[in-house]
Amino acid sequence: MHIITHACTQCGTVVSANELESNRVMKCPGLDCENVLRFTDLDESDQEHFLDNKASYEL
Amino acid sequence: MKGVLLSGGTGSRLRPITHTGPKQLVPVANKPVLEYAVEDLKEAGITEIGVILGHKGREEIQDLLGNGSDYGVEITYIVQGNPLGLAHAAGCAKDFVGDDDFVMYLGDNILKEGVVDLVESFESGDFGAGIALQEVDNPQQFGIADVDDQGNVTQLIEKPDEPPTNLALIGMYVFSPAVFDAIEKLEPSWRGELEITDAIQLLLEDGYAIDSHVVEGWWKDTGKPEDILEANQLVLEDKSLKKRGTIGDDATVDGRVELAESATIEDGAVVRGPVSIADGAVIKSGTYVGPYTAVGPDSTLEGVHIENSVVIGESNINTSGRIVDSLLGKGANIGSADDFLPEGRRLVVGENSQLKL
Ligand SMILES: [Zn+2]
Numbered sequence: 001m002h003i004i005t006h007a008c009t010q011c012g013t014v015v016s017a018n019e020l021e022s023n024r025v026m027k028c029p030g031l032d033c034e035n036v037l038r039f040t041d042l043d044e045s046d047q048e049h050f051l052d053n054k055a056s057y058e059l
Numbered sequence: 060m061k062g063v064l065l066s067g068g069t070g071s072r073l074r075p076i077t078h079t080g081p082k083q084l085v086p087v088a089n090k091p092v093l094e095y096a097v098e099d100l101k102e103a104g105i106t107e108i109g110v111i112l113g114h115k116g117r118e119e120i121q122d123l124l125g126n127g128s129d130y131g132v133e134i135t136y137i138v139q140g141n142p143l144g145l146a147h148a149a150g151c152a153k154d155f156v157g158d159d160d161f162v163m164y165l166g167d168n169i170l171k172e173g174v175v176d177l178v179e180s181f182e183s184g185d186f187g188a189g190i191a192l193q194e195v196d197n198p199q200q201f202g203i204a205d206v207d208d209q210g211n212v213t214q215l216i217e218k219p220d221e222p223p224t225n226l227a228l229i230g231m232y233v234f235s236p237a238v239f240d241a242i243e244k245l246e247p248s249w250r251g252e253l254e255i256t257d258a259i260q261l262l263l264e265d266g267y268a269i270d271s272h273v274v275e276g277w278w279k280d281t282g283k284p285e286d287i288l289e290a291n292q293l294v295l296e297d298k299s300l301k302k303r304g305t306i307g308d309d310a311t312v313d314g315r316v317e318l319a320e321s322a323t324i325e326d327g328a329v330v331r332g333p334v335s336i337a338d339g340a341v342i343k344s345g346t347y348v349g350p351y352t353a354v355g356p357d358s359t360l361e362g363v364h365i366e367n368s369v370v371i372g373e374s375n376i377n378t379s380g381r382i383v384d385s386l387l388g389k390g391a392n393i394g395s396a397d398d399f400l401p402e403g404r405r406l407v408v409g410e411n412s413q414l415k416l
């Protein structure tokens with residue numbers, strides 16, 4: 001499975017694509033980090049891959 | 060070498076304790092299970108640790124571990140979200156791990172000998188992965204490894220009917236970055252998860268040597284209440300216990316007892332170790348605290364006889380009853396029904412609680 005993640009540019013906290021997609025826009029879960037993370041921060045090809053295979057990223 | 064510490068999961072087998080927090084924070088000998096893992100990694104010289112968070116208890120875990128500086132390590136949080144299996148968790152750590160090797164440690168596991176030997180064994184050769192194994196009596200119920208004379212893994216079999224060995228995989232692994240290519244090729248198993256054993260199997264098929272290390276000391280997966288009690292026994296048995304708190308002149312304290320600085324054993328109380336009593340706890344007159352008990356912070360025990368139990372903390376136990384083999388959640392209070400009519404137990408019990416009266 002192609003596992004897609006995004007690392008916060010401010011604090012390095014890593015967030016998986018399923019988490020980004022289910023929130024769309026979220027406050028970075030890193031400690032004391034105010035950065036905002038978006039599903040659209042992912043590479044376009046990764047966004048597309050995730051959406052095309054969304055079922056396999058859900059339990 | 061980096062560390063990847065898995066701290067997700069629902070903790071469903073530890074309900075109701077896990078209704079209010081993640082299973083990795085349940086204390087064993089008054090220390091959250093997860094802290095043992097961080098310390099084991101540190102002991103093996105691993106100071107860069109990625110902590111994988113699921114849906115449950117993220118903030119509590121971050122509150123405990125912080126940025127890792129209290130433990131002399133550097134922590135990066137990795138939010139896995141959906142629990143899609145151990146191999147998915149490992150895959151989420153790819154950017155964190157980079158080109159390094161890494162130890163993957165299940166955060167609800169606890170083992171006597173730590174991971175130093177596992178890491179050394181892996182580093183002594185050119186391996187794609189290293190797995191920790193332990194001899195078990197019931198190999199049919201585990202993932203089992205077949206190994207050759209040199210300890211190289213030749214085959215992994217999940218819950219085999221006819222096990223070739225009794226060497227079960229426990230939740231400790233070392234991986235080279237080659238595992239990420241294997242994970243990329245994986246498909247979810249019948250239970251909808253990316254299985255770490257499938258990833259190791261793929262590494263084998265791709266020609267990588269897989270090291271094995273047989274763990275001699277005890278190992279516990281603390282998924283169930285009875286496992287917590289057993290881990291508590293094992294840790295109290297081994298740990299060096301210090302009395303720093305206050306002990307009344309007429310209190311009786313035998314055996315090895317850990318008494319935190321602000322904990323008190325008052326006159327007329329009897330404590331028989333191995334026992335751990337945390338900060339702010341008070342053991343009052345007429346109380347007996349017996350072997351393999353951990354009394355958590357800010358708990359007060361009066362009149363009770365308690366043995367082989369874990370009181371997580373902030374409990375008030377004021378009864379003449381006997382409590383054995385029990386796990387009491389934070390803030391659980393037990394009083395006496397002696398003076399009440401009609402006679403009988405009075406319970407306010409949360410969902411999924413288990414009582415034996
Ligand atoms: Zn951040």
